[in-house]
Amino acid sequence: MSNGISLKELAAELNLAPSTVSRALNDSYEISEATKKKVVSMAEKLNYQPNPFARSLRENKSKTIAVIIPERINNFFAQVMDGIEEVTHEHGFHLLVYSTHEDVEKEKKIVSLLQNRRADAIVMSVSSQTSDVSHLTKLYERELPIIFFDRICSEIPTTKFITNDYESAFQGTKHLIQQGCKKIAFLMLSKELSITKERHRGYLDALNEAGLAPEPTFSMHCCLNEEENIQSITQLLKSQNRPDGILSSVEKLAIATYHAVRKTDLRIPDDLKIITFSNMSSAGLLSPSLSTITQPALTIGQECAKLLIKKLTKPKHTDLIDQTIVIPSQITIRESTLVR
Amino acid sequence: MSNGISLKELAAELNLAPSTVSRALNDSYEISEATKKKVVSMAEKLNYQPNPFARSLRENKSKTIAVIIPERINNFFAQVMDGIEEVTHEHGFHLLVYSTHEDVEKEKKIVSLLQNRRADAIVMSVSSQTSDVSHLTKLYERELPIIFFDRICSEIPTTKFITNDYESAFQGTKHLIQQGCKKIAFLMLSKELSITKERHRGYLDALNEAGLAPEPTFSMHCCLNEEENIQSITQLLKSQNRPDGILSSVEKLAIATYHAVRKTDLRIPDDLKIITFSNMSSAGLLSPSLSTITQPALTIGQECAKLLIKKLTKPKHTDLIDQTIVIPSQITIRESTLVR
């Protein structure tokens, strides 16, 4: 009883045609209630499990959705995944998950693997290295339903889900200003990323509104190596004209800043205030506790999944129109931006 | 050019039989180098992508591995996933990922979905609610290769990967004792879990070795609701005969303890020391920084994947023998267990 029983064998056992059994199990109107009962009970008795590949081959769909994220060790993406799984699982869909580790080459390879429709649809957040998007347009041209979240790809005319990046960054730096910061730095990963562009805009506009001149060297873009980031942030903090406030566009860089601060004699929030985009659950337990801009990650995941499910179950009635849906973040003020 | 080209169409384009094209693409010795070149270049030109379901149907394997974890928002499991993906991806395998959210009913449902061999193999860590394992034995009887890590299921005779739970717990409580703790509590999730059994043994033996009598009420098993846990831990800390040291068997409960402590006038490590099993990356940034027993999560994931890949690529030469492979954890002492 290793490999289970097939539809044919089940049919033979019942002295019925495979087609009849298939229809019975799929609750077709062409089959009498009596035989339906028989079939179903026999199927249960023999623990019949339909072969998913035969079905996928025949129906040209796999009830599978692929998710591509830039990193896994990050609460934000983990929460988004939970949101996606919550609604896809409800509809019997499976999840193929891939992490690019912020590597665009790996992203290309993964995307290439998905061209054969192993998954019915894709939801993704692009890597920080991604600037050329030809591999993504190829997917789109293959008519593979694809949607983006967080780090979106504006070149592809599809639906995207993001948080209010501009507004949140604006409010975040405004908060720093209100707390007395005069020289505010902005930490970012790649400047190609949609989120850094938007968040940087918000940062600049907030400075502008307050009449603060943006210092070019304060818009600092970091790399993927934590040690290097700690080094360069340390250097920034030890410089003559050091910032007294920081808006970090990603959690990783706020953590790096915490480490960097420990290499100086500065103290948060006395000498330096910091607020960051982050979904870290232990932000309130850090020393000092960290003010955060928290994305509605679970909701983003849920909404992505809902839309995709709708697209896959009612293809005629739903389009993945080219629009960006914004779900606002929540700002939580903690010790790291207090006035002392 | 929506759905791509099939092998037949590619063959027609080349005036060759599908079988020839198939063999050419699979680099068969039966095909001349000349036609191989032709076929490959035409395949590339037309961007031929083999249908994975046809292949899976025919070959009865999908190059897919399913991973079942109890929760996603947890660095340990995320790191294990990264380890698994690193080696599976290298061998062209795909990953179906499922989270049970510590819910055994969800676990049963997922396991049931996998009976049809949608995945070639399974690697899992059981939910904390899991005591009846009939759904897992059913998988095993179906001859579905399955291995466990961390929270293992001893009833299934297969290979398991764990850390040195007993030894680490022993060393952890021994450390607490050396730091002066006399009344040490042990926080756990379900007592059914393999990891709580082993870690609890280590805890008890360490107490025993030091001549400390184990207080029954100090072996506290918590639930899945964080608020409730904070409440009960708070109560424990406010009780007459409160502990002065805590060994937490999972990260979640250490975090709950940090929250609970803030509801009292106790201070860590002055009044209470704590060490926990945890792979949290920001343990060193907490207030106070948290002493941890860190599992080799990435390695565990890699080893799981290596073994499974070996089993799937050389089925005759490898057995998933009933053994438990132990990879030691690393203890990092931080402020939360300092003597003051």
Place this chain on the structure above:
DNA sequence: AAAAAAATCGCAAACGTTTGCGTATTTAAA
């Protein structure tokens, strides 16, 4: 130069489903 061996390719079946269509039986309408 004839026979044997090797190289190269095509035919057709098989994997396990679903579904259009045809057919036989039963029920309802005339």
Place this chain on the structure above:
DNA sequence: TTTAAATACGCAAACGTTTGCGATTTTTTT
């Protein structure tokens, strides 16, 4: 009672691969 319609089921094709086996051509051996 005859005819029409509805019900219930089976046949066979199709999805896109891989592969055993046979057939033809080319090369090697004797």
